[in-house]
Amino acid sequence: MKKFLGILVALVISFSSFSGLIVVSGASTESTSTARYVMAVKKDVTVYITRTGKKYHRSSCSYLRKSKIAIKLSSAKKRYYTACSRCHPPLK
């Protein structure tokens, strides 16, 4: 009976070390997908708006001679600004 218990303990130990290996490999897969998620996040570009218009522009656009307000592209989109047809600023 004692011998049987010894085998059982050995089995449990080998099983738990095996499942430990599974946990380690699972964690490394998760960190890889997290890194991919960070890479996929879009860079927030700066665009320029005027005080009166509802279009956003590149910094070099001639429509910005009257006023030029720097704004993040994401905020410009939230405020329903649309891309200027003359200077073709980035859409995203």
Ligand SMILES: [Zn+2]
């Ligand atoms: Zn423009």
